[in-house]
Amino acid sequence: MKILQMIRCICKANIVEVLNGNGWYYICCPNCARTVRPVEGKYSCTQCPRADIQYTQRVVVRGEDDSGTTTFTLFNKEAEQIIGVPIQTLLSEEGEKQPMKDLPTAIKNLIGRQCAFQIKVTTYNMTHGCEEYTVTRVTDCSSPSTTPNNPMEEENRKKKQKCD
Numbered sequence: 001m002k003i004l005q006m007i008r009c010i011c012k013a014n015i016v017e018v019l020n021g022n023g024w025y026y027i028c029c030p031n032c033a034r035t036v037r038p039v040e041g042k043y044s045c046t047q048c049p050r051a052d053i054q055y056t057q058r059v060v061v062r063g064e065d066d067s068g069t070t071t072f073t074l075f076n077k078e079a080e081q082i083i084g085v086p087i088q089t090l091l092s093e094e095g096e097k098q099p100m101k102d103l104p105t106a107i108k109n110l111i112g113r114q115c116a117f118q119i120k121v122t123t124y125n126m127t128h129g130c131e132e133y134t135v136t137r138v139t140d141c142s143s144p145s146t147t148p149n150n151p152m153e154e155e156n157r158k159k160k161q162k163c164d
């Protein structure tokens with residue numbers, strides 16, 4: 001019998017903290033997907049010197065609900081969706097010199113927001129008890145008017161009714 005590899009579920013949580021241990025983005029090579037680290041201040045892939053580099057947003061937030069807290073990881077699309085500002089804007093506003101040092105204000109502003117996170121729960125999460133979930137969809141519950149006719153909102157409402 002095969003066990004389920006991955007399940008999806010929706011968690012509604014208040015963002016209580018933005019974790020900045022690994023920075024809020026990383027740089028990778030779009031060609032081979034390796035993480036690119038600066039060599040003498042220059043970013044280029046060691047395997048594909050002719051490839052461009054790509055900024056990938058990765059924001060890790062701690063969310064809290066009645067049952068406790070857990071960590072959610074948001075990548076490009078989902079991160080941009082709740083931050084409301086594209087990564088290019090964040091980079092240019094903060095300057096590219098030491099952008100990793102501090103979180104941009106737009107990201108700090110996530111604290112206190114209530115969001116519904118659709119997450120993937122993998123067998124890794126279950127077997128390792130690793131509570132760091134990758135978010136596949138996100139809805140900001142603090143301002144529902146910004147996402148009208150969102151099917152996920154509908155889903156949340158149903159779920160909420162069930163929870164209430």
Ligand SMILES: [Zn+2]
Pocket residue numbers: 029030031032033034045046047048051
């Ligand atoms: Zn590469």
